[in-house]
Amino acid sequence: MPIEEEILPFFQWLPGGVAHWLLVVGSVAAAALVLGWLVSALRHGPGAALRRMSRVVADAYNDVAGMSSRRVGALAWLAVKESIRRWVIVVFGVFIVILLFAGFFLDPASTDPARLYVSFVLTSTMYLILLLAxxxxxxxxxxxxxxRTLHTVVTKPVRASEIVLGRMLGFAVVGTAMLACMGVLSYFFVLRGLSHTHEISPRELERLRASWQEQVAGGKPAAPVEIQTEPAHGHRHTLRVDPFRRDADRRELIPRGRVRTDAARGHWHEFSYRVPEGALRGDAPGPLEYAVGPPEDRFVARVPIYGKLRFKDPAGEPVERGVNVGGxxxxxxxxxxxxxxxxxWTFEGVTPQRFPEDRFPDGIPIELTIEVFRTHMGDVTGEHIPPIHGSLMVGNPATGQQVEVRIFPAREHATDSQIIPRRLTRAxxxxxxxxxxxxxxxxRLEVWIRCIEPGQYFGMAQADMYLRxxxxxxxxxxxxxYLGIWMQMLLMIAFGVMFSTFLSGxxxxxxxxxxxxxGMATRFMGQLASGELPGGGPVEAFYRILTQENLISELPEGFFRDLIFMVDTALQGYYLRGMVEILPAFQWFDYSTWVAYGFNISGDLLASCILTLVGFVLPVFLAGYFFLKLREVAR
Amino acid sequence: MPPPEVVVETRNLTKVYRDFWGRRKVDALKALDLEIRRGEIFGLLGPNGSGKTTTMKLLLGLLFPTTGQALVFGRDATEVTKNERIGYLPEESYLYRFLNAEETLDFYGRLFNMPRKVRRQRVNELVTLVGLEKARKRQLKEYSKGMVRRIGLAQALINDPELILLDEPTSGLDPIGTRQIKDLILRLRDAGKTIILCSHLLADVQDVCDRIGILYQGELKELGRVDTLLTLRDVTEIRAGGLSDAAREEIKQVIERHGGAVVSVGNPTTTLEELFLGIIRQSEAHPGRRVRGVLAEQPGDGDGAVAAKP
Structure with a gap:
């Protein structure tokens, strides 16, 4: 499964992102100023309210610009001490207990154990850290x-901004330390939990030895023997060992060597062997020596090169999108x-320097995921439902030259690896x-995909194919x-401290x-606000629940329907839209899918997320400052 | 000589507490006008709920005035920068009990932006001043009430403030500690500090304050110098030693002859504090011996006192 998100290059994202941020922050600030003035005007009159507002704004500038690092440091240190006193270490203990008992419910023999283990540690760490924050x-x-311990603090020359920032920093330090410990522990837990090796059975070794002995004896050259390892972690590997160097007229045994096993469960092992002196002697053969190494390539971080996707319709004419096969x-x-x-797909930057022959001797590796929509099941008399076949072609975007690479069976619900050879012959x-x-x-290189079976459909999105x-x-x-979790933690701390400046615990x-x-549901709220989802807005949905109406039937016309639509329009347009803009999209910072599915988290994504984090923390910090500054600390 | 600079000034200072819905609940302080000058010890007196603590909190910026203004060093009381010259000891020492004495003082020193070296020196001085050398590494949660009070006072002095606000500074202290604190207050005054004191213990206020203000139900009922306010101008007190009963009788007759009325005749008493401290002093001078005749050492033993009204 590829990562189904298009990540814009940072500098391409930046102007739009900053403009959007300025618009939202400016709107919220303007709304706050107007509201503040109205409240103040009710109590003190319009002129006095304006003077008070300008004083508050001037104070805010002084309080933020005049922050002392020593005072902020002292308050952060206090927050750390307080957290330690509150036994934050217990959270770490809970995490260790979770890891200790993880063996009960994590199955290393599952289809993709690496994904399972990595997802597990990242998710459990995230929830624990967010809870702690x-x-x-x-x-x-x-x-x-x-x-009233705050009384002795605010009667010192401490600014409200320093109190808010000090708290945020202090808790961030505690959370960071906890997260670092959890991260180190998780990493070794994953590595150790999935580490294994395989044995080769004596029967298989004997088969190997017999074949080699036959070849050494000068018999007919045998095909390389294929043997299987013993099962471990619910799988076994196959390997072919051919220890002979063949010249035109002779065979030479290489007594030591290493080969790779095949890939299973997303990894392979290195099989090393040694043929001791006399091991292949006919009269008194000795045992072969071998070793199977740890799993390799189990944990990967693919750096995909994405291309631009376009479609052609059944007549071969360009279209914006393909077919919608239903709801x-x-x-x-x-x-x-x-x-x-x-x-x-049109890929850019496909150069021999990027794909040097020594590293990519066979060609350019690509990976693709295809969703198949069947209008009929095909021949279902066999043991398995037959796959739907497609054609993979490459083409020159300038000359229009096209060559078919191969016909391939579509692997549904899985990522398929293909190689585009360095030399191709057109049939x-x-x-x-x-x-x-x-x-x-x-x-620039074009890669074309077609479904070759009439009546069946291939579904694809831009991120479904990439070069590795x-x-x-x-x-x-x-x-x-873990950096993603850290950013979520910082957001949580910022919001928590901000709310705690004017609300009870x-x-x-x-x-x-x-x-x-x-924040985790901003995507859904966005869809709800834009009316993409069937069933209408909150009031309409509530009405449908009460009257047991389905989502798509029309509501009866009349005043009542108009009223529902009016309220929903206001709720969707202002409230939900506003919420979507104000709340941080926590899922944007959740990289667990990337790590678990083996995709490299790009610098562009990281940079955008860090800037987004700053974009949220800054106004939240300012809001916390104002709430604390404008409240009476004593009662 | 011009009068000393006004350090604290309130103009029509009023505080009304309201409920959640904004309805008037309590008029805690009503139009307080007050001036406190540099170098004086000012006592705020009044029964519970009279507005003493509200006044303190308004001066510290912990509360905002409903109307009127509170100025400290000529600046609005809600301004943070004025706190650089202020020390505050709250009614109960609201300190972080998971810190020890050194950490507490160092923390508050950092809030004053004091460099590490200065902080270390100041912490040592203050720990010695309040007599907590042996307990400097103990967490405050292990402290007695009196010890917490002392460390509270030390934090109030960490910045060598010009204006010190003390809310019930002697509560929880034994008589020796009380005397030490009172002596310290007087020394601070002598060093040019301005002190505002709020206490229920009238004797303490009387001992140390130069001026007092008496609040009742949020209103200032009395304001002036302690000696002036406490002087009974229509009563004359004569103290003499070694008088016989006949001599006393003769004095009474003289008073009556001049149109005066004898209010009381008897032996004056000392204060309980003086008695207690005398016992302690003797016990320390002669350990293991029963203390006798403390009052004999007091001036006025065997003396007679006559108070008369003209």
Whole structure:
């Protein structure tokens, strides 16, 4: 499964992102100023309210610009001490207990154990850390106000901005330390949990030895023997060992060597062998020596190169999108089989320097995921439902030259790996093409997919196909996954501290939890606000529940319907839209899918997320400052 | 000589507490006009709910005035920068009980942006001043009430403030501690500090304050110098030693002859504080011996006192 998100390059994202941020923050600030003026004007009159407002704004500038690092440091240190006193270490203990008992419910013999283990540690860490951040950030300041310990702080030359920032930093330090410990522990848990090796049975070894002995004895050259390992973690591997160097007229035994097993469950092992002196002697053969190494390539961080996707309709004419096969998820667009309908990706930067022959001797590796929509099941008399076949072609975007690479069976619900060979021969005229010289134009290469079975459809989206130019370092990708949790934690702390400046502890906790849940559902809320989802807005949906109406039937015309629509329009247009803009989309910072599915978290994504984080934390910090500044600390 | 600079000034300072719906609940302070000058010890007196603590909190910026203005060093009381010159000891020492004495003072020192070296020196001085050298590494949660009070006072002095606000500074202290605190207050005054004191213990206020204000139900009922306010101008007190009963009788007759009325005749008493401290002093001077005749050492033993009204 590829990552179904298009990540814009950072500098392409930046102008739009900043403009959007300015618009939202400016609107919220303007609304706050107007509201503040109205409240103040009611109490003190319009002129005095204006003077007070300008004083508050001037104070805010002084309070933020005049913050002292020593005071902020002291307050952060206090928050750390307080957190330690509150036994935050218990959270770490809970995490260790979870890991200790994880063996009961994590199955290393599952289809993709690496994904399972990585998802598990990232998700459990995320929830624990967010829970920790929620408790720490929301309970501290209200407790200080309740116990009046804040009185001795605010009667010092401490600015409200320093109190808010100090708390945020202190809790961030505690959370970061906890997260770092959890990350290290998780990494070794995953590595150790999935580490295994395989044995080779004596019977298989004997088969191997017998074959080699036969060849050494000068008999007929045998095909390389294929043996199987013993099962471990619910799978076994197959390997072919051929220890002979063959010249034109002789065979030479190489007594030591290493080969790779085949890939199973997303990894392979290195099989090393040694043929001791006399092991292949006919009269008194000795045992072969071997070793199977640890799993390799289990944890990957693919660095995909995505292309631009366009479609052609059944007549071969360009269209914006493919066919919609029904009310399914609209992410993928479908092409009709047995026609000229095609999905065409155009990749850029496809150069020999990027794909050097020594690293990519066979050609350019690509991976693709195809969703199949069947209008009929085909021949179902056999043991398995037959796969739907497609055609993979490459073409030169400038000259229009096209070569079919191969016909392939579509692997549904799985990612398929293919190689585009360096040299290709066109079946129709027998002409041979060099990939980089004939089919790549200025680094651009087109890859075409067609469904060749009439009546069936292939569904594809832009991120479904990518080139694998290089691999990232998994450990670093794992760290980046934790960086995502860290950013979510910071958001949680910022919101928690902000709410705690004017709400009591439990209420602040509920509000922060609401922000988290709302933030996780921003995508859904966005769809609801834009009217994409059937069933109408909140009031209409509520009405449908009460009257047991289905989602698509028309409501009876009349005043009541108009009223529902009017209220819903206001709710969807202003409230929900506003919520979507104000709440941070927590899922945007959740990289667990990337790490678990083995995709490198790109620098562009990280940079956008970090800037988004700053974009949220800054106004939330300012809001916290104003709430604390404008409230009476004592009662 | 010009009068000393006004350090604290309130103009028509009023505070009304309201409920959640904004309805008037309590008029905690009504139009308080007050001036406190540099170098004086000012006592705020009044029964519970009279507005003493509200006044303190308004001066500290912990509360915002409903109307009127509170100025400290000529600046609005809600301004943070004025706190650089202020020390505050709250009614109960609201301190972080998971810190020890050193950490507490160092923390508050950092809030004053004091460099590490200065902080260390100041912490040592203050720990010694309040007599907590042996307990400096103990967490405050292990402290007695009196010890917490002392460390509270130390934090109020960490910045060597010009204006010190003390809310019930002697509550929870034993008589020796009370005397030490009172002596310290007087020393601070002598060093040019301005002190605002709020206490229920009238004797403490009387001992140390130069001026007092008496609040009742949020209104200022009395304001002036302690010695002036406490002087009974229509009563004359004569103290003499070694008088016989006949001599006392003769004095009474003289008073009556001049149109005066004898209010009381008897032996004056000392204060309980003086008695207690005398016992402690003797016990320390002669350990293990029963204390006798403390009052004999007091001036006025065997003396007679006559108070008369003209």
């Amino acid at each position: 929620l408790f720490l950030s929301t309970l501290s300041l209200p407790a200080d106000i309740r116990n 399914e998820w609209a992410y993928r667009s479908f092409i009709q089989g047995g026609t000229l309908a095609s999905a065409i 129709s005229d027998g002409r041979t093409f060099d990939l980089f010289e004939d089919l790549v134009d200025d680094g 130019a290089r691999e990232g370092w998994f450990a670093w990708n794992f760290v980046k996954g 439990p209420v602040a906790m509920l509000a922060t939890l609401g922000a988290l849940i709302g």
